[in-house]
Amino acid sequence: MNAHSAIDAYGVLIEPTTLKIQRLLPGPLERVWDYLTDSDLRRQWLAAGPMQLKVGAPFEFVWRNDELSTGPARRPAGFPEEQRMKSRITEVDPPRKLSFTWEDSGDVTFELERQGGEVLLTITHRRLPDRGTLTKVAAGWHTHLDVLAARAAGREAEPFWERWSRLRTEYDRLLPA
Numbered sequence: 001m002n003a004h005s006a007i008d009a010y011g012v013l014i015e016p017t018t019l020k021i022q023r024l025l026p027g028p029l030e031r032v033w034d035y036l037t038d039s040d041l042r043r044q045w046l047a048a049g050p051m052q053l054k055v056g057a058p059f060e061f062v063w064r065n066d067e068l069s070t071g072p073a074r075r076p077a078g079f080p081e082e083q084r085m086k087s088r089i090t091e092v093d094p095p096r097k098l099s100f101t102w103e104d105s106g107d108v109t110f111e112l113e114r115q116g117g118e119v120l121l122t123i124t125h126r127r128l129p130d131r132g133t134l135t136k137v138a139a140g141w142h143t144h145l146d147v148l149a150a151r152a153a154g155r156e157a158e159p160f161w162e163r164w165s166r167l168r169t170e171y172d173r174l175l176p177a
Contacts, residue, residue, distance in 0.1 A: 033095035045148035
């Protein structure tokens with residue numbers, strides 16, 4: 001796997017309700033771990049919210065996707081300016097693995113693996129309830145990981161909602177009905 005293909009890789013279904021998506025990011029591993037676990041860093045690419053790295057600990061993610069890129073946000077209809085989701089840590093092995101439940105939309109696992117001076121981040125999202133949620137989540141993870149890759153490399157991210165909208169259409173076409 002080369003860096004370019006990992007940055008542009010689409011998520012794949014590894015089971016009917018399980019999405020797996022990967023990105024190769026600049027290291028070191030501890031820096032990428034911080035982007036997953038530190039609220040201030042995580043809000044730059046995904047969602048804010050402090051978390052106690054302890055199995056069973058509750059936390060809340062707070063998404064403000066309009067803030068993830070510069071320029072006017074063209075948020076799709078039906079998406080609020082801010083979204084919150086209660087979660088609970090189910091597994092933690094710093095700095096290699098973090099798993100948690102997401103209220104009403106499955107379980108998420110982040111796994112980090114050193115690859116030379118880079119880090120392979122694998123996200124596995126299980127128990128996605130239906131195809132509509134699956135295509136939204138696939139486009140979401142893909143877009144959020146594009147933002148993370150840009151931030152980690154010191155680049156500006158593509159406008160979030162424009163990218164998400166294009167990817168949602170592509171995932172609708174790519175994923176089995």
